[in-house]
Structures are given as structure tokens and as C-alpha cells.
Amino acid sequence: MxxxxxxxxxxxxxxxxxxxxxxxxxxxxxxxxxDAEWWAGFLPVLRAWxxxxxxxxxxxxxxxxxxxxxxSSAWMLAxxxxxxxxxxxxxxxxxxxxPTLVAEIKGVASPVFASKFCHFLAPAVFPLVDNAAxxxxxxxxxxxxxxxxxxxLSTDEAVRQAxxxxxxxxxxxxxxxxxxxxxxxxxxxxxxxxxGQG
Numbered sequence: 001m002x003x004x005x006x007x008x009x010x011x012x013x014x015x016x017x018x019x020x021x022x023x024x025x026x027x028x029x030x031x032x033x034x035d036a037e038w039w040a041g042f043l044p045v046l047r048a049w050x051x052x053x054x055x056x057x058x059x060x061x062x063x064x065x066x067x068x069x070x071x072s073s074a075w076m077l078a079x080x081x082x083x084x085x086x087x088x089x090x091x092x093x094x095x096x097x098x099p100t101l102v103a104e105i106k107g108v109a110s111p112v113f114a115s116k117f118c119h120f121l122a123p124a125v126f127p128l129v130d131n132a133a134x135x136x137x138x139x140x141x142x143x144x145x146x147x148x149x150x151x152x153l154s155t156d157e158a159v160r161q162a163x164x165x166x167x168x169x170x171x172x173x174x175x176x177x178x179x180x181x182x183x184x185x186x187x188x189x190x191x192x193x194x195x196g197q198g
Contacts (some may be wrong), residue, residue, distance in 0.1 A: 001163050001185065003192030008131065016172050017079070017184060018185040023176035025120050032075035034068040042120075055106055063105045074098040079122050086124040086182050087149040092142050095125060100142050111141035123180035128187055135194040151186045162186070 025045075030038040030142065043060065046052050050058055065072075078097040081091055099114045106113040109127050118126035118141075126146040129136050138144035152160070161187045171179065 001188045001192055002065050002164060003196045004188030004190070005192070007104060007191050007195045008188065015170065017167065017170050018048070018170045019028060022123055022179050025123070026177050032072045032080060034071045034075070035041050036065065036068075039064055042074065045120060046113070047115060048069060048170045049116050050104070051113045054110075060105060063107070063142065067101060067105060070101055071098070074101050074106075075121075081160070082125055083122050084124075087127060087145060088152055088182060090125065090149075092145050095145075096142065099126065099145075105128060109139070110136070111138055112136065115144060116133055118160045118178070119160075119183075122178075124178050127180075130187075130191075133194070134189045146188075148183060148186045151189065165190070 008017070009015075028038075028041060035111060039061065043052075043057060043064075046060075047057070074097045078095045099118045102109075102115040102117045105117075110131075111170070112131060115126065115129040119128045127144055129138060129141070130146050136146060155163075164181055167181060167185055168175070175181075
């Protein structure tokens with residue numbers, strides 16, 4: 001994880017490992033009530049995180065609007081019952097309905113858009129994919145979800161606890177409600193592994 005933190009520190013990403021960002025996302029979370037007002041605030045976040053390229057705002061807005069109702073239904077079915085859990089205790093099949101629908105909005109094979117969209121709404125449930133930081137070795141978002149879960153579950157418990165303590169020391173207090181500790185630990189380890197290959 002130290003290589004991942006070194007990469008993080010060399011970027012313009014915040015030293016609190018996005019604790020304040022997750023707090024802001026939690027405050028703005030529509031909890032399944034997806035509509036035009038929510039989208040107007042959420043799309044700029046996706047653009048700032050480079051999740052929308054090469055699609056334009058008009059394209060994404062049109063495709064999102066036609067799916068607001070279905071997104072709300074999928075959220076209530078596949079995310080809301082699990083929002084306080086994380087990937088350690090979840091199978092892809094339990095939550096797949098929501099990211100599968102989200103992926104239709106951008107309509108590309110890369111899992112980056114779906115991962116960031118879903119992660120910003122339920123960060124503990126859905127892991128993050130970042131092309132520049134970790135090289136995106138995942139052909140699908142399902143593969144990403146399963147890889148994160150396997151990475152966590154296959155790591156020795158004592159090592160996991162040490163990594164969590166290291167991250168917790170950087171986040172600051174209080175941690176945002178629903179801060180994705182396990183997903184963030186795995187994310188930083190994957191970033192470090194990829195960056196260490198250079």
C-alpha cells in the first residue's frame with residue numbers, strides 16, 4: 001500500500017484520502033431518487049473525475065434521463081438493502097442490477113464510468129477503477145468487483161488490520177459516514193502494484 005500512497009501524494013489528490021469528498025457525496029446522495037436536479041449536480045463530478053470521456057454532456061444526460069425510473073428501481077432492489085455492507089460480504093449477483101444499468105448510460109465497454117458512478121453513490125459497496133492510477137486490468141466491472149473482493153479476502157487478517165490502521169491514520173477524524181475503508185485499502189494496494197511495475 002505504501003507505493004500506492006506515494007503515488008497518491010505525488011498527485012493533486014487530497015491528503016485525507018478523499019474523506020471530505022466522501023462526506024460531500026453522502027450529503028448529496030439522492031438515495032434512489034434520481035432526477036434532473038440530482039443529475040445536474042452529479043454530472044460535473046463525473047466529468048471532473050474523467051469518467052465521461054469521450055461522451056458529451058448532452059449524450060449522457062439524454063441517456064441518463066430515460067433511465068431515472070429504472071435506476072431508482074434498481075437502487076431499491078440491489079443497493080439499498082446492502083448500502084451499509086461492503087464487498088467482503090457481498091456477491092456480484094446481489095448488486096449487479098444497478099451497475100449494469102448505469103453502464104448503459106455511457107454505452108462503452110470500459111468499466112470506469114460505471115465504477116465511478118456507483119462508487120460515488122455507495123462507496124463501500126462498489127470499488128473504483130482508475131485507468132491512470134491502476135492501469136485498469138478489468139474487461140468488465142463485474143471482473144473489477146470480484147477482483148477487489150478476492151484481493152481483500154485472500155489477504156492475511158493481521159496484514160489487513162495493519163493496512164486499515166495505516167489508512168485510518170491518514171483519513172483524519174471523523175471519517176465520513178460510509179467511508180469505503182476496505183475498498184480504499186485494496187485500491188491503494190492495486191495502485192502501488194501497478195505503479196511499481198514501471
